[in-house]
Amino acid sequence: MKIGLFIPCYIDQFYPRVGIATHQLLVKLGCDVHYVREQTCCGQPLANSGYEDSSRSCANRFINNFSDFDFTVTPSGSCAYHVRHHYDFIQQTSDVVHVRNSTLELTEFIVDVLKKPLPKVTFPHKVGLHSGCHGLRGLRLAAASETKESAFNKVEELLNAVDGLELVYPERLDECCGFGGTFSVKEEKVSVAMGNDRIHGFLEKDVAYITSADMSCLMHLDGLIRRQGLLVQVVHVAEILNESVYGAS
């Protein structure tokens, strides 16, 4: 089984540690992981801004890069959602259909495809789980609080296997953090209000870390946390599962 690793542009640039953790984790799980060096951006920032048309070449590039793999795996629910859900604006060739069906977010790939127990890891901390909306309601990584489906949560399933990790949720279980791509600058005031509310929901639960399967939400929350000097750290799920959280004991 050949796995193509898609590292979203902002992770490549700002959070290589998340890309590294994802790569190492997949290797540990025995995957044949490939990193296509021609990869760029999936085009989501443009498309969500109403410029789907201008992002056509990004989408085609994505398809070309990943059509030879059995699965394309990415540590971002948002990018996986964009490819799966929005790539209907390019011609639906067999390559496009294949890539759209086989592009998975990291945790759903581990839970739904690999179905293997994770290597034993320890993370003896109180951790709050933030469900990124595109992963939650787009990819259905978990049952959203609005729906009356029976409860499940793929990210939680993986984190529950981590030794010493105490998982908690804020009182508003899965409210949006307010990142939303260009929304974060177009609607800055609302975005910041949402982010602060989210952070305080976690602080109320006295967490040491906020984790998520989506680094973009965490980038927004981290920006607020560091500006305000709050005592909580953001960490991607892959870093916990790979036991490579920076500065953690």
Add this chain to the structure above:
Amino acid sequence: MGHPEEASRFLANADRAKWHDQTLWMVRQKRDVATGFVSEWEELRSVASAIKEHTLSRLDDYLTEFESNALLNGIKVHWAENADEHNRIVLGILSRRKIDTLVKSKSILTEECHLNDFLQENGIEVIDTDLGERIVQFAKQPPSHIVMPAIHMKRGEISELFHEKLGTEKGNEDATYLTRAARKHLRDKFLKAKAALTGVNFAIAETGGFVVCTNEGNADMGVHLADVHIASMGIEKLIPRWEDLGVFTRILARSGTGQAITNYTSHFHKPRKGQELHLILVDNGRTKQLGREHFRSSLKCIRCGACMNTCPVYRRSGGFSYKSTVPGPIGSILSPGIDLKKYSSLPFASSLCGSCSDVCPVKINIHDQLYRWRQEIMQHNNGQVQGKIFSRMAGFLLASPFWYRVLSSMVTGISKVFPGALKNSFLVWGNQREFPPVPRQTFRDWFDQNAGKG
């Protein structure tokens, strides 16, 4: 001013914004509890959605079936292509009977048609009889929410307003006291009114009858005392059969307020003896929306307001920030169809979190339609040439591995030489947030040095 500016204004009063957010979140929680008691909730949503989709697919047939059955019942049926026609029909009915006062129960359609202004300009006194609507009418404001029109106002402000308009004690904020004062005032109006106007929640093609749902019984109070009953409905309010109704009465109040059912679910089929019963079927852009493939299903909306209560943006920006009759997520997909330019900031007033779509009892894919309107707006927005050029350039650069690398090394390089540069160049992001620290190497650099070897 677009939505971001209006939202900033609302958020400037942090305490009020927080209170607004928490109040509506409480309604969302009530909804969660109420829907939790219905084990087949998801199935109900699917059935409701299917009934509405089916009805919209042959709306013309059902409308004519409804009309002929309504006529047989003795209802006078009128057709209005737009708001102006609707308002003139109402005025015509009142003028013929020389009626100069109209009591009205809640109807968002008449807000959409700006009926009150029109009638008042023509010498008719209009009294909104829903408590929330009466409050905003006193305050000379439009409703800020379609189910809770005065949800933006605090009790103290209402007390102040009632003191001025109804002569209640200054500073008395007791809710029971204030409600009783409103009731007494409204009863007097009901007794004197010769005509009552109601909205329509559901109209049934098979029976030619219609249903009005309220919590205060004000629709019934008006209608039962008046000689003339006028009901105004958007043409999308139709359902095919009598037996379909139960699906909708079960989802409406649970979604909107967390009640099992509205306090009053009133069925109207024919005029009572000596009464005139008029029904106005209003298009006002609905046929156009029906013709838009991507946006057609927005007409499934039953106006429960659940998407407003759950929307993290609406709760923090307030209903007035949308400046459209129907605010919130559903308003943001309906309003651009009415005036693309005027409402062009609304589809962007969303993080696309999708909570609206999951909470919607008739399964409208609201967040998908917001995304779709963004594409329409950017395609039609010829004024914004800069954005178009920028997006084309960005699309080209981001699709090219070479240029992507050049940009990438620029980010890394600049931040190495001028550590503070990024903070300044992304001004808006940096107002209240730190920019992510730029690491020594990108993932690709790491890969080349480590994993990429052999």
